[in-house]
Amino acid sequence: MANVEEMTVEVAYALPDRQVIIELVVDRGTTLEQALELSGIFEQFADIDLANNKVGIFGKLAKLSDELQPGDRAEIYRPLIADPREVRKQRAAQGKATRKGGGKLQGASD
Numbered sequence: 643m644a645n646v647e648e649m650t651v652e653v654a655y656a657l658p659d660r661q662v663i664i665e666l667v668v669d670r671g672t673t674l675e676q677a678l679e680l681s682g683i684f685e686q687f688a689d690i691d692l693a694n695n696k697v698g699i700f701g702k703l704a705k706l707s708d709e710l711q712p713g714d715r716a717e718i719y720r721p722l723i724a725d726p727r728e729v730r731k732q733r734a735a736q737g738k739a740t741r742k743g744g745g746k747l748q749g750a751s752d
Contacts (some may be wrong), residue, residue, distance in 0.1 A: 646669045646670070647669070647670045648667050648668065648669055648670070649667070649668060649669075649670055649672075649710070649711070649712035649713070650665060650666070650667055650668075650712065650713065651665075651666050651668055651672070651677055651710045651712070651713065651714045651715070651716060652664065652665050652666070652714070652715040652716065653666065653677055653678055653681035653683055653715075653716045653717075653718075654715050654716070654717045654718070655683055655687060655690065655717070655718045656720075657687075657720070662683070662686065662687075663715070664681045664682070664683060666680055666681055668680060668710070670712075671709055672709065672710055673706065673707050673708060673709055673710070674697055674699065674704055674705070674706050674707070674708050674709075674710060674716050675692070675706035675707065677710055677716050678692075678697070678706075678716060678718065681716075683718065690718055692706065692718075694721060695718050695719060695720065695721065696718075696719045697716065697717065697718055697719065698716075698717045698719060699714050699715065699716060699717065700714065700715050700717070701717070704716075
């Protein structure tokens with residue numbers, strides 16, 4: 643029987659009110675998708691759908707077929723509720739609407 647080298651990796655998923663990190667011992671050559679399956683994360687969170695949720699390794703987007711390295715943290719990302727760029731645009735527009743002239747707020751006393 644061949645001695646297959648093992649490594650430790652983590653699988654992480656977070657909701658606004660709950661974060662789960664599962665430590666796994668897997669064989670070298672394990673893909674991100676295989677680690678997710680082995681972790682049992684899908685049984686804990688039925689809302690995870692790999693067709694919609696992006697995945698990554700330590701905050702960088704990755705493919706399900708990417709091989710993990712020892713100590714890697716495989717992450718499942720939730721879909722964004724709002725586009726951050728659009729939110730910033732809206733805030734900037736609101737800020738401009740409440741100012742007049744030389745940067746004084748409307749209604750501010752001189």
